[in-house]
Amino acid sequence: MATPSSSQATLPGNCSSTPLPASSSSSSPSPSEATPLLLHPDPTANVTHTDSAATLCWTAGPVDESNLDDPRVLRKVVKEEAVWLTVSALLMTLTYICEYSFVFVNVVVLGHLGPNALGAASLAFTTNNLINYGPVSGYAGALDTFCSTAFTASSDKRVVGFHLQRGLFAAVLHYCLTFPFLWNIEWILLVAKQDPEIARLCGQFMRMLLF
Secondary structure, eight states, rough: OOOGGGSSSOTTTTEEEEOOOSSSTTSOOOOOEEEEEEOOTTTTTTEEESSOOOEEEEOOOOOOOGGGHHHHHHHHHHHHHHHHHHHHHHHHHHHHHHHHHHHHHHHHHHHGHHHHHHHHHHHHHHHHIIIIIIIHHHHHHHHHHHHHHHHHHHHHHHHHHHHHHHHHHHHHHHHHHHHHHHHHHHHHHTTTTOHHHHHHHHHHHHHHHHH
C-alpha cells in the first residue's frame, strides 16, 4: 500500500493543504489607523511546513476589525492593548525612575547645604549629562536595534554578543576620552570665568560622579 505524500495527507477539521501564498496582502485586508496592534493569529491556529505545501488551519483571530464600530469590541481592544503596553514597558519605566531618582535625591539633599552647593551640583550634572550620558545613551539606543535584530533575524545568536562587545568598547572608549576633561573641570570653569567657589564645589562633586 502506497504511503500518501505530505501534500496529500489527511487533514483534520478545517485545515487545507495549499502552497504558501507569496504575499499576505491578497488574503488579508490592508492595515489602517483602526487596525489593533494586537491583531495576532489565534494561538490554536496551526501551521506546519512540508516539502511542497503547507498545512494551514485557519481560525478566526481574537479581534475582527470589521466589528470595531461596536463600542464593546473597541473597549476590549483598547483594554488589551493598554495592558500589553503597560506590562511591556514596566521594566524600562522602573529603570528610568531609578536612573533619574539619583539626580533628584542628590539635588534635594544638596539644596539644604546652600545655594552654592546646589548650583555646583546642577552644573556638574548638566556637564556630565552633556558630555558622558548623552553620547553613551545614543550607543545604548543603537544596541537596542542591533541586538534585537540580530537575535530575531540571525541564525547565529552569537552576533548579539558581538554587537554587545562593540557597544561596550565604544562606551568605555568614550569614557576614557572624556575622563581627563571632567576630572579637571574646576580649572576649565575658572578659565571660563566661573565663580571660584562654584568651580571648586563643581570639581569636587564631578570627581564623585566619575566614581
